Amino acid sequence: MAPRAVAIIAALTVAGLVIGPVTAVILRAEAFSGFRPADWQALRFTLVQATLSALLSVLFAIPVARALARRQFIGRGLLVALLGAPFILPVIVAVLGLLAVFGQSGLLNRALEPLGLPDLQIYGLQGVLLAHVFFNLPLATRLILQGWLAVPAEQFRLVATLGMGRGAMWRAIEYPMLKRIVPGAFAVIFVICLSSFAVALTLGGGPRATTLELAIYQSMRFDFDLARAAVLGLVQLGLALTAGLIALKVTAMPVAAQGLDRHVPRWDRNSLGAKLWDLVWIVLAAAFLLTPLAMVTFNGLAGITTLGAPVWQAAGHSILVALGSTALCLLWALPLATRWGEWLGLAGIALSPLVLGIGLFLIVRPFANPFELALYVTATVNAFVSLPFVLRILRPEAESIRADYARLRDAMGLSGWAWLRWILLPRLKRPLGFAAGLTAALSMGDLGVIALFADPDRATLPLKVYQLMGAYRMDQAAGGALLLLILSLGLFWMFDRGGRVGSST
Amino acid sequence: MALQLDQIEARAGAFVLSADLTVPTGQRVAVIGASGSGKSTLLDVVAGFRRPTSGAVRWHGQDISNLSPGQRPVSILFQDTNLFPHLTIGENLALALNPATGRLRTGDGDRIEASLTRVGLRGFADRKLSAMSGGQQSRAALARVLLQNRPVLLLDEPFAALGPALKTEMLDLVAEVAATEALTVLLVTHDPQDARRFASQTIVVEEGQATPPRHTEDLLNDPPEGLRAYLGER
Amino acid sequence: MKPALTFAAGLLASTTFVAAQDTPVLTVYAGDYIVSEWGPGPKIEEMFEAQCACDLQFKPGDLLPRILLEGAQTDADIVFGLNTDVTKRARESGLFAPHGQDTSSLTLPVEWTDDVFLPYNYGHTAFIYNEERITDVPESFDALLNAPDDLKIVIQDPRSSISGLALVLWVKAIYGDEAEQVWEQLAPKILTVTKGWSESYGLFTDGEADMVLSYTTSPAYHIIAEEDRTKKAAIFPEGHYFMVELSAKVAGTDVPELADQFLEFQLSEEFQTMIATGNWSFPAKLDASKWPEGFKELNLPEKVLFYSEDEAAALRDETVEEWRRALSQ
Incomplete structure (x- = not known):
């Protein structure tokens, strides 16, 4: 059975990318000295912030996604695309954008000052949560929006026919859909936040906001204690995979409900209350997510024209890497768009990037110069890291396609290729476009392992931005960040748009 | 037998x-x-x-x-979902003829048109299911079965x-x-x-x-x- | 037009390979900030290649972790950009050979007799402020401690940043056993702690904080590159912690003569004159009269504090833990 073989190969390579680097690090490690009190504190903070961040992101995403699902307005497509931007920004750029709005001398405090109100203090757990919601609300919104759009129009028509009230509709359609989508979204965001480090520290205001990832960094870079790094990395991996398992358990199997491919408008949207409610959420979300981006843009305008040739060259590298990792990630994701595949894929973001990087370095080194392979390694790792998001996006729809059409496929005796070419890919077009756009953009913005392998001739754009900052050139760095933002969004928009052309809604 | x-x-x-x-x-x-x-x-x-x-x-x-x-x-007609709604009738029937690739070989176009004519859907090859009535959809499904050409239905x-x-x-x-x-x-x-x-x-x-x-x-x-x-x- | 062309070249670059050459290669592992086109790396490469008939190749990245991972099989001939926090560990690895240079004529503010790790530039920890933003500048570390809590500073985490580590050693050197109370006193004024120097400095230039932990040499960049004289280092009579950047020869190098030639070059006047503006630091062997103009304007501390690598190693875990405890409350 060819499709099964493909799935097994995909699963083995993913598992190998987790087990290989961890093993490589452990083999080089000396004895593990045990946990320090600070490690327990870091573990506790990591769990608390990740849980709250994921909870808030998903909670706010529900009304925003519903508003976007049932409203059509000019610029909706653009807004949906722009809302994805925070997720794909390099961390440091996003943080500076956020602080330009919420910081000590940010827009908000400057607006409050004349009113005689006390300063808003962003630094602390609230800052960590704010930043993590900023990063992940867009992802949660898109995942839930996807779920809403996947509800067959017939169901809404049925609801309209039966004259169901809000509560009945919630129970009949919205709650079951959310029950299917939300645990997965929560798990993915929880796992992303587990490995947060620079954001948590900067906005957390100090060592209170120490995460496991910082402890791993410290072990690796400062103490050169590979055993500690590996053990902490495994703890983080264990937490992530446990979260994934729980999400799998509570996620109900998708209900096979086939709807013909027609667009039927919803009937629950015409009351004034509903209109106001949706308006408020769309405006709030847009303001929250777009103002910091506007600040990034504004701050970068002066610098973007002064960027030298090496920055443009790095931008070229970044685009190549992004396209490569997108292709690789989709190749991985299609056979793995199943329950266990998704669980396995979570490893991509669950494994500490530092452990992954050092592990790969150790593995590659005996065979080749890691620096010459830097871009390939980066593309592979970026694909790996994007895999959980891509699977989260693809799996619900891939499963409902299988549920709806597997019998017809078998009855017609379609080959694996014909199924892929004629049924799976075309029907997955919309989520595939979104997934590809996300992977490309994530890959553009990710500093990833390139920082460990960086060769001056093979640097990527985010690395250049950091280098500019390291050389005091904050204005040029802001320009580079703007370029990065434009390119990431451009790639995201192209793919996402491509997925939506020709499909209804 | x-x-x-x-x-x-x-x-x-x-x-x-x-x-x-x-x-x-x-x-x-x-x-x-x-x-x-x-x-x-x-x-x-x-x-x-x-x-x-x-x-x-x-x-x-x-x-x-x-x-x-x-x-x-054996070929089978289900209660529903007998054809893929995102494909045209012609594409669906091409898959029935060549389930390995879904591509048309020489003569396949004529066979598809012939089967459509047989079920009273001449000229429907470029339509999608959503643009057809219930009766037409059933006929198209029957054309699929015809092209599969299996002795048991x-x-x-x-x-x-x-x-x-x-x-x-x-x-x-x-x-x-x-x-x-x-x-x-x-x-x-x-x-x-x-x-x-x-x-x-x-x-x-x-x-x-x-x-x-x-x-x-x-x-x-x-x-x-x-x-x-x-x-x-x- | 030009950006578009180089952009296209960038797309191609990753698929082309440079053919191997016969000239000897000197492989230098160096910090990423050095190798970037905004660091001193390109100039070092140009100047050294003009005199060595060799090919100097920089390999950027984490220095010590990488060389320890690679062990004796490392490709490196020179490691460039080490700090004193790792020299003990590096020395104990046995991977480095003596530099053989005369250190008596160095112009460092502390005596330097290390025979393995050779300085090329230095600076001191300092808090940088914008004089247009604050008028009541603390004139001593004590004054900083007693400043009102709305004076906000950003610092770096000693667990992830070398300058952050220098800060906790600085406090330890001034206050000794009272360091933890000092941190508690400082805590309300610490706006936040960042992973590295870049994030802190970005916050400072964005106007988020009043003072940032950086180096006494930081204002030189603003003076020389931006003609901006508003950024100043606050000089404290208690002293400032000494930070030096070092290089070393790898014992297993296959081009020992080239490596020696590089170390000699590193102390040459040509290199030393360049490094000030190349790396925005004080040259390790250059009379102050020969410093670039902007550097001559800088405020220099009277007193310089420094722990030997053994002292620093002994104090490190304790000071970092004091810092963490005090700021975690």
């Missing part, structure tokens, strides 16, 4: 279906019974969606129990959603096609009128037991007790 269910036992959860019967080649047979009696399970066993726990499905004496649905000499209440006149029309069309192609047909239905009109023989499925086919008119005129209860006193 026949479709043979040789001491079949198939399980679906706690439900057990047993069948030991033979359907002669070229025969049109109705399968009738209450919902939950095991009609669909019977069809699944023949189509290959469910492996029997014991016994064998034979075609012309050959055991086909281990073949996957696509490898069996299974019908799982495929026209249940159509109005009475349309349904009759479709059944007649299937009967005509089956006669010309010498197809062996199993029609699952809950409507005795369908059975009378379409099938000279009928299998009754009752609480997991499938009886061998009997002459439809005889059976319906003098139904056994269980069937009588199902049909209602008349």
Whole structure:
């Protein structure tokens, strides 16, 4: 059975990318000295912030996604695309954008000052949560929006026919859909936040906001204690995979409900209350997510024209890497768009990037110069890291396609290729476009392992931005960040748009 | 020379279906019974969606129990989802002809057009399902079955959603096609009128037991007790 | 037009490979900030290649972790950009050979007798402020401690940043056993702690904080590159912690003569004159009269504090833990 073989190969390579680097690090490690009190504190903070961040992101995403699902307005497509931007920004750029709005001398405090109100203090757990919601609300919104759009129009028509009230509709359609989508979204965001480090520290205001990832960094870079790094990395991996398992358990199997491919408008949207409610959420979300981006843009305008040739060259590298990792990630994701595949894929973001990087370095080194392979390694790792998001996006729809059409496929005796070419890919077009756009953009913005392998001739754009900052050139760095933002969004928009052309809604 | 269910036992959860019967080649047979009696399970066993726990499905004496649905000499019309809605009718039919690639070879275009003409849908190759009426969708599905060109045709209440006149029309069309192609047909239905009109023989499925086919008119005129209860006193 | 062309070249670059050459290669592992085109790396490469008939190749990245991972099989001939926090560990690895240079004529503010790790530039920890933003500048570390709590500073985490580590050693050197109370006193004024120097400095230039932990040499960049004289280092009479950047020869190098030549070059006047503006630091062997103009304007501390690598190693875990405890409350 060819499709099964493909799935097994995909699963083995993913598992190998987790087990290989961890093993490589452990083999080089000396004895593990045990946990320090600070490690327990870091573990506790990591769990608390990740849980709250994921909870808030998903909670706010529900009304925003519903508003976007049932409203059509000019610029909706653009807004949906722009809302994805925070997720794909390099961390440091996003943080500076956020602080330009919420910081000590940010827009908000400057607006409050004349009113005689006390300063808003962003630094602390609230800052960590704010930043993590900023990063992940867009992802949660898109995942839930996807779920809403996947509800067959017939169901809404049925609801309209039966004259169901809000509560009945919630129970009949919205709650079951959310029950299917939300645990997965929560798990993915929880796992992303587990490995947060620079954001948590900067906005957390100090060592209170120490995460496991910082402890791993410290072990690796400062103490050169590979055993500690590996053990902490495994703890983080264990937490992530446990979260994934729980999400799998509570996620109900998708209900096979086939709807013909027609667009039927919803009937629950015409009351004034509903209109106001949706308006408020769309405006709030847009303001929250777009103002910091506007600040990034504004701050970068002066610098973007002064960027030298090496920055443009790095931008070229970044685009190549992004396209490569997108292709690789989709190749991985299609056979793995199943329950266990998704669980396995979570490893991509669950494994500490530092452990992954050092592990790969150790593995590659005996065979080749890691620096010459830097871009390939980066593309592979970026694909790996994007895999959980891509699977989260693809799996619900891939499963409902299988549920709806597997019998017809078998009855017609379609080959694996014909199924892929004629049924799976075309029907997955919309989520595939979104997934590809996300992977490309994530890959553009990710500093990833390139920082460990960086060769001056093979640097990527985010690395250049950091280098500019390291050389005091904050204005040029802001320009580079703007370029990065434009390119990431451009790639995201192209793919996402491509997925939506020709499909209804 | 026949479709043979040789001491079949198939399980679906706690439900057990047993069948030991033979359907002669070229025969049109109705399968009738209450919902939950095991009609669909019977069809699944023949189509290959469910492996029997014991016994064998034979075609012309050959055991086909281990073949996957696509490898069996069987085509099937489901209650719904008989074609892929995002593809045109032409693309759907190309897949039926070449399930390995879905590409058209020389002459395939003519064959598709011929089959569409045969079901009264000439010129519909570029349409999608959503742009067709229910009756047209059923006809397109029948064209798919025609092109698959398998000697056994299974019908799982495929026209249940159509109005009475349309349904009759479709059944007649299937009967005509089956006669010309010498197809062996199993029609699952809950409507005795369908059975009378379409099938000279009928299998009754009752609480997991499938009886061998009997002459439809005889059976319906003098139904056994269980069937009588199902049909209602008349 | 030009950006578009180089952009296209960038797309191609990753698929082309440079053919191997016969000239000897000197492989230098160096910090990423050095190798970037905004660091001193390109100039070092140009100047050294003009005199060595060799090919100097920089390999950027984490220095010590990488060389420890690679062990004796490392490709490196020179490691450039080490700090004193790792020299002990590096020395104990046995991977480095003596530099053989005369250190008596160095112009460092502390005595330097290390025979393995050779300085090329230095600076001191300092808090940088914008004089247009704050008028009441603390004139001593004590004054900083007693400043009102709305004076906000950003610092770096000693667990992830070398300058952050220098800060906790700085506090330890001034206050000794009272360091933890000092941190508690400082805590309300610490706006936040960042992973590295860049994030802190970005926050400072964005106007988020009043003072940032950086180096005494930071204002030189603003003076020379931006003609901006508003950024100043606050000089404290208690002293400032000494930070030096070092290089070393790898014992297993296959081009020992080239490596020696590089170390000699590193102390040459040509290199030393360049490094000030190349790396925005004070040259390790250059008379102050020969410093670039902007550097001559800088405020220099009277007193310089420094722990030897053994002292620093002994104090490190304790000071970092004091810092963490005090700021975690």
